[in-house]
Amino acid sequence: MMGMQSRLPSKDTLVHLRDESVKRLSASEKLVERSFNEARFVASLAVGLLLVGFLLVAQMRGQATFSGSLERQSDQNLAIIIQQLTAENNVLRTEVARLQMRLLEAGQATEDRTQLLNEAARELNSVSMMAGLEPAIGPGIAVRITDPERVLLPQDFVRVIHELRGGGAEAIAVNGVRVTATSGFAGRNGRIELDGTALARDYEVIALGEQGNLAQALELPGGLKTTLATFPGVTVEITKAEELTVPAGRTGGYSAGSPVEDDQ
Amino acid sequence: MLALVLALALGVTLGLLTNVSVPVAWLTYLGVAVLAAIDACLGGVKASLEETFDDKVFVSGFLTNTLMAAFIVFVGDRIGVRELYLAAVVAFGMRVFDNLGTVRQLLFHRWGWE
Secondary structure (H helix, E strand, O other): OOHHHHHHOOOHHHHHHHHHHHHHHHHHHHHHHHHHHHHHHHHHHHHHHHHHHHHHHHOOOOOHHHHHHHOOOHHHHHHHHHHHHHHHHHHHHHHHHHHHHHHHHHHHHHHHHHHHHHHHHHHHHHHHHHHHOEEEEEEEEEEEEEEEOOOOOOHHHHHHHHHHHHHOOEEEOOOOOOOOOOOEEEEEEEEEEEOEEEEEOOOEEEOOOOOHHHHHHOOOOOHHHHHHHOOOOOEEEEEEEEEEEEEEOOOOOOOOOOOOOOOO | HHHHHHHHHHHHHHHHHHHOOOOOOHHHHHHHHHHHHHHHHHHHHHHHHHHOOOOOHHHHHHHHHHHHHHHHHHHHHHOOOOOHHHHHHHHHHHHHHHHHHHHHHHHHHOOOOO
């Protein structure tokens, strides 16, 4: 009995042991709770800091773009920018105006040249027609003169041509021979020649021009028609036509003279 | 402590990698919100050092402060009191410096540098 009792710990010791283990348990429980709390704290704070870092970077980026934008510029800077832009704008505007002017001028020059060319061509046409270089076609009158008695002289034809020119004739031909600036009538062996071509006895003078004026030039009271008609056997008949043709004259260049160049 | 620094670095890296940029119109609001978030985090660190940290308080404070700060500045803009953001900046700025000071003192105390 004694031995058994001596092997068993006393009641006090047991109580002490129990208290001790309870204490340790609660301590370890507290430790667990604390580390658990610690983990929660670290986790939530870490999430918060992660957010802060992310937002900070985003904010810095936004700020950087904002600083570069016009909104951020000071009033003075903005004024300078506006001034520069205005000046640049003005320069460009002037350039545009200048180029437009040049374009207009170029167009004008082309037009002028075309007009000049057209005018020159027209003038050349009329000059060559007047000079008898080209056959001509147009309204005019045909004067038929018959002279069976051969009483007409070359000067009578010269007068006819003069009267017709006075009436505004632009091109004249006698019996199909063009009367040019150098033409001349001559009498040979009782026949009349024009520029060396003997004319048949029935003459046909064709004059292009305003019909009324041409006819009037010959038909005036006391005019050439009346005068010629007084010669024996001579008849003069004037017909107006819308389309008469005169041939081209002989072309001969100048040999004795040359045109005087105008210094203008 | 290392985990917190790593978390901050991770956030910055994430921001750099995703290449996000705040729209110009939101700059002021988000700026104040970021200030409020920094303040909340410092408050959390301070509380943990004082061993009074409560994650519910931290999370609710973090969310409420950031959102409300941005909202108040937004309202100020809408009612023509643009300067209201100044009040938010001053208030949160003061708290940030306050918390920073306390955290510094607590750290000194903990590391026995006093």
